[in-house]
Amino acid sequence: MVQKSYQQYCGVAAALDRVGDRWTLLILRELSFGEQRFTDLRKALPGIASNLLAERMRDLAGAGLVEQRELPAPAARTVYALTVEGERIRPVLTSLARFGVPFLGDPAEGHVRPRNAVRGVLRALFDPTGAAGRDLLLRLDLDGEENWLQVHAGRLVDADRGGTPDLTIAGSAAALVEVCRGTSTLEEVSPRLAVGGDAAALKAFAEMFPVVDPSLP
Secondary structure, eight states: OOOOOOOOSSHHHHHHHHHOSTTHHHHHHHHHTSOBOHHHHHHHOTTSOHHHHHHHHHHHHHTTSEEEEEOOTTTOOEEEEEOTTGGGGHHHHHHHHHHHGGGOOOOOTTOSOHHHHIIIIIGGGOOHHHHTTOOEEEEEEETTEEEEEEEETTEEEOOOTTSOOSEEEEEOHHHHHHHHHTSSOHHHHTTTEEEESOHHHHHHHHHHSOOSOTTOO
16 A cells, blocks of 8 residues: 655644544544444444545554453453554544534434534533632533543543432433534523533533533523
């Protein structure tokens, strides 16, 4: 395979040499959620052909960003995961999501993946300044899928799913995106979206994940 390159001495160009092909960043987005089987990736990326996905996975493995892992019995399956080097893409994906949120169209009910709503929209709104020195454990039950976010000492960290959430959000992933984009308030999306928690947790959430929503204190 011919190594494609922009042939420019530039960090942006060097990054695009490795992750600039179509579908590559979306593959890395899926792997940022955790280990994935090839079939998981195909399901999450319905527009990509199997042979192209296989090619992209080979390229990413060759670049040292993705690796195969064999899970022990009883799972006994091959999965793909980000390498230590590949983990460096996470803040890039978050920044791209933050850049892209204003370009999103109106979310259609039933067509927004819950984890995309959480990771690609809500998480992108995280404001370290508003979260400075604070903690919050958030559980989101959206369209039958459970997701968690946790802020510890002002930083987003891997969530403790065994903990007691300070705040719960349940209902429609599309409704959550509407609130995050500021096109609807919590009052307007009720009962499609319900928020549970005390006033202090709600206030912390609004400051850590600022949205244009006057119904939050």
